Amino acid sequence: MSMSHGCRMGDVATTVQQDRPPTPGQEAGEEPCWPALSEAPLRRADAETLAGVLRAIADPARLQLISLIQAARGGEACVCDLVAPLGLSQPTVSHHLKVLLDAGLVTRSRRGSWAYYRLVPERLAALAQLLA
Amino acid sequence: MSMSHGCRMGDVATTVQQDRPPTPGQEAGEEPCWPALSEAPLRRADAETLAGVLRAIADPARLQLISLIQAARGGEACVCDLVAPLGLSQPTVSHHLKVLLDAGLVTRSRRGSWAYYRLVPERLAALAQLLA
DNA sequence: AGTCAGTATCGACAGATGTCGATGTCTCAC
DNA sequence: GTGAGACATCGACATCTGTCGATACTGACT
Numbered sequence: 001m002s003m004s005h006g007c008r009m010g011d012v013a014t015t016v017q018q019d020r021p022p023t024p025g026q027e028a029g030e031e032p033c034w035p036a037l038s039e040a041p042l043r044r045a046d047a048e049t050l051a052g053v054l055r056a057i058a059d060p061a062r063l064q065l066i067s068l069i070q071a072a073r074g075g076e077a078c079v080c081d082l083v084a085p086l087g088l089s090q091p092t093v094s095h096h097l098k099v100l101l102d103a104g105l106v107t108r109s110r111r112g113s114w115a116y117y118r119l120v121p122e123r124l125a126a127l128a129q130l131l132a
Numbered sequence: 133m134s135m136s137h138g139c140r141m142g143d144v145a146t147t148v149q150q151d152r153p154p155t156p157g158q159e160a161g162e163e164p165c166w167p168a169l170s171e172a173p174l175r176r177a178d179a180e181t182l183a184g185v186l187r188a189i190a191d192p193a194r195l196q197l198i199s200l201i202q203a204a205r206g207g208e209a210c211v212c213d214l215v216a217p218l219g220l221s222q223p224t225v226s227h228h229l230k231v232l233l234d235a236g237l238v239t240r241s242r243r244g245s246w247a248y249y250r251l252v253p254e255r256l257a258a259l260a261q262l263l264a
Numbered sequence: 265a266g267t268c269a270g271t272a273t274c275g276a277c278a279g280a281t282g283t284c285g286a287t288g289t290c291t292c293a294c
Numbered sequence: 295g296t297g298a299g300a301c302a303t304c305g306a307c308a309t310c311t312g313t314c315g316a317t318a319c320t321g322a323c324t
Contacts, residue, residue, distance in 0.1 A: 037195065037198060037199055037202070037256075038199075038202055038203075041196075041199060041200065041203060041217065042195060042196050042199035042200075044192060044196065044219075047192035047193070047195040047196045047199075048192045050192075050195055051190050051191050051192040051195055054186060054189055054190035054195075055187075055190040055191075055281095057186055057190075057263075058183050058186035058187040058189075058190040059183050059187075059281090059282085060176060060179035060180045060182070060183040061179070061282085062183075063169065063174060063179040063182055063183055063186075064173075064174050064176065064179045066169060067169055067173060067174035067179075068173065068174075070169070071173060078300085078301090079300070079301060079302095080299095080300065080301085085173065087176075088282095088283075088284095089283075089284055089285080090300085090301075090302095091283085091284070091285080091286095091301090091302080091303080091304095092282070092283055092284070094301065094302055094303085095282080095283085095302090095303095096282090098302085098303095110290090110291095110301090112291065112292070112300090113290070113291045113292065113299065113300045113301075114291095114300065114301085115300080115301060115302090124169075124263050124264070125263070125264055127263050128260040128261070128262075128263035128264040129260070129264075130260075131189075131256050131257070131259050131260035131263075132256070132257060132260040132261075187311095191311090191312085193312080210270080210271095211270070211271060211272095212269090212270065212271090220312095220313075220314095221313075221314060221315080222270085222271075222272095223271090223272080223273080223274095223313085223314070223315080223316095224312070224313055224314070225271095226271060226272055226273085227272090227273090227312080227313085228312090230272085230273095242271090242320090242321090244270090244321065244322070245269065245270045245271075245320065245321050245322065246270065246271085247270080247271060247272090
């Protein structure tokens with residue numbers, strides 16, 4: 001009870017994380033859905049969850065990362081392609097990507113020694129719908 | 133030049149602020165518009181601007197404030213109505229409201245000794261469109 | 265005038281966050 | 295196996311941020 005909106009929340013920091021390369025068909029099967037901002041008294045716990053995801057994109061470096069990944073060939077980019085445009089150190093870029101990954105906004109797939117990051121558009125769309 | 137998107141940015145922290153009560157017809161005349169996230173290489177300055185607005189809503193207390201204001205009678209609420217539901221001190225609530233105000237997400241109008249806050253839906257909508 | 269209620273600002277503090285260099289881990293090529 | 299390259303993690307640091315109590319401000323009502 002008390003969850004009037006018909007979608008499960010949670011898993012802000014414990015999402016996708018598909019590190020296993022042999023399971024590529026797993027996709028983002030969970031519909032990304034949060035309680036709409038307009039649903040009257042937003043409970044504190046829900047607000048924390050939403051804020052967690054929003055905080056992930058409320059950073060200039062991470063916004064640039066999202067922009068760069070989306071504009072990249074095939075909609076994916078490896079870390080090595082992102083370090084130079086951002087003008088930040090490789091560890092810092094890796095850190096930001098992890099934040100986006102934990103928020104479920106990007107997925108990671110390793111090919112060889114490269115790690116390719118890809119957006120999860122449903123997640124972004126859900127966020128957008130939330131504000132509208 | 134270099135601003136390919138046809139809308140002006142800036143004024144993240146120096147917006148609306150319509151404190152003058154005798155000018156009520158002034159509304160949010162400025163169309164709230166930012167460079168879409170999909171417009172290829174997001175420049176650092178633009179990313180900072182966007183992050184500034186996003187950071188304003190990336191906080192549980194402020195999300196609850198937005199929710200409460202929207203749900204309030206007449207679409208507006210005074211500080212006294214917001215302190216109790218949030219479970220935070222009055223100065224803290226005032227602080228959060230100022231953050232939202234500086235981001236242009238709410239407006240303030242004083243009537244008597246009360247300060248009524250009201251959402252700027254266009255601003256929220258612009259933010260939503262940005263992610264979609 | 266004086267008082268009081270509603271808000272805003274100030275100063276201080278603890279905790280979170282962005283950043284880096286150093287180091288660890290993994291994969292491929294030789 | 296050795297080495298090199300790509301990436302992640304760790305530890306440390308400076309800065310930002312949320313929170314509060316104390317205080318100042320503002321308008322209304324005696």
